[in-house]
Amino acid sequence: MFESLSQRLSSTVERLRGRGRLTEANIRESMREVRIALLEADVALPVVQALIQRVQVRAIGQEVMKSLTPGQALIKVVRDELTVVMGAVNTDLNLAAAPPAIVLVAGLQGAGKTTTVAKLARFLRERKKKKVMVVSCDVYRPAAIEQLRTLAGQVEVLFHPSSAGQAPIDIAAAALDAAKKNFADVLIVDTAGRLHVDSEMMDEIKALHASLDPVETLFVVDAMTGQDAANTAKAFADALPLTGVVLTKTDGDARGGAALSVRYITGRPIKFVGAGEKTDALEPFHPDRLAQRILGMGDVLSLVEEVERKVDQEQVQKLAEKVIKGKRFDLNDMKTQLEQMVNMGGMASLIDKLPGMGGMSEQVKSKVNDKQVHHMIAIINSMTKKERRHPDLLKGSRRARVARGSGQQPADVNRLLKQYQQMEKMMSKLGSGGLKGMMRQMKGAMKGMGGPGGFTR
Incomplete structure (x- = not known):
């Protein structure tokens, strides 16, 4: 999400970063480029106008013009105003109610409503340690109830059965009673969707809302519909007391207009974003972090949280102990590291969150795949178990066999073994000299590239 917008905004503000002084003329010129970038990202026109006006007022004022680093000051203003438009801070679910807290999901x-119900159930079970029950009141879409039953089993939460012959209000009442009997902390209710907003729906x-009186009423909307996402959310917000919005399919939306428009148009916060089909692909929406990513500043906080959550800490500890004891880093260890990377969402996901990568061209990003x-x-x-433990055994005929077995070329096997040798060499240095030894090696490598402690210019 935001690839095209990020590139345009990053290049615009980068041109101003090194300027000793800014004038009203070049600020206005930059704002014109920012406006075009936002409109191309399918951000709603009222949002674009409000954002540009707020940035211009602050940029032409003393805050930027009198700054010692006006280019950087302007970037900060743009980041702050983007954050405000998207909702300033993450708004968490309000589950402060007598159990079960009811979450009604509409859209x-x-x-992606039913999938979102499952993702949200998993999020609450794993990260909030809640006992969750889900129920489907969608008696119109074929197999909707069965879909939720399957997903509930996958994410290991309680499922209340229902059938197409029941009235949605009766289903909800029975589910609420079952949730109380099972001592569930949260009951998530999936409702029927339509192809468009209609009075019957x-x-x-x-x-349903009146009978359940939920603590949270979430509207699920497809980010790929752009401005229509904000307009549809507005229609629901006018009819229902929505407490928040969930943006789905953000991984398929390169523009990001919906994320920038929904909060401003509806007045309701975006609480979660879904980026992928897997049941763990749901993240709390942090406007401040997203604003940084749009401007190419990365999102280190989210990266750290992801590492803590998705990386197998036991495996990390085992590898650390192995290296410290001076045992050899083998191909089993390398495979574990590669699998950890895949669990993190792959290279593309990591690059997206690293500072300074926002300006990377799509051509380069496309080459970074998993x-x-x-x-x-x-x-x-x-490879055989013995070969993984003793990579030195992998000579010509063995390499050819491994290439055939994996469907790759012998050159690919050679390349992997070369990368392994580099990793093994680094690990052995870390083991023999500890962290200090590693730092000395890095410093020596940097000296070799020029200068006493870094690169030559």
Whole structure:
């Protein structure tokens, strides 16, 4: 999400970063480029106008013009105003109610509502340690109830059965009773969607809302619909007391207009974003972090949180102990590291969160894919256990066999073994000299590239 907008904004503000002084003329010129970039990203026109006006007022004032580093000051202003437009801070779910806290999920058909219910259930079970029950009140879409039953089993939460012959209000009442009997902390109710907003749909969901009195009413909307996402959310917000919005399919939306428009148009906060089909692909929405990513500043906080959550800490500890004891880093260890990278969402996901990568061209980003990582894992899988423990055994005929077994070329096997040798060499230095020894090695490598402690210019 935001690839095209990020590149345009990053290049615009980068031109101003090194300027000793800014004038009203070049600020206005920059704002014109920012306006075009936002409109191309399918951001709603009222949002663009409000954002540009606020940035210009602050930029032409003393805050930027009198700054010692006006270019950097302007970037800060743009970041701050982007954050304000998207909602300033993350708004968490309000589950402060007598159990079960009821979460009602609404949205149009095809927005990913049922999948989002499962993702949210997993999020609450794993990260909030809640006992969750889900129920489907969608008696119109074929197999909707069965889909939720399957997903509930996958994410290991309670499922309350329902059938197409029941009335949605009766289903909800029975589910609430079952949630109380099972001592569930949260009950998530999936509602029926339509292809468009209609009065019949609104009347049904209003009746459901009145009977359940949920603590959270979330509207699920497809980010790829751009400005229409904000307009649809507005229609629901006018009819229902929405407490928040969930943006889905953000991984398929390169523009990001919906994320920048929804909060301003509806007045409701974006609480979560979904980026992928897997049930763990749901993240809390942090406007400040996203604003930094749009401007190419990265998102280190989210990266750290992701590492803590997705990396197998036990495996990390085992490898650390192995290296410290001076034991050899082998191909099994390398495979574990590659698998950890895949679990983190792959190279593209990591690059997106690293500072300074926002300005990377699409051509370069497209080359950074996870196919190579999967190919490397396949090559290691084609080796015998003995070969993985003793890579020195992999000579000509063995390498040819491994290449055939993994569907790769002998050159690919050679390349992997060369990368392994580099990693093994680095690990052995770390083991023999500890962290200080590693730092000395790095410092020596930097000196070799010029200068006493860094690169030559």
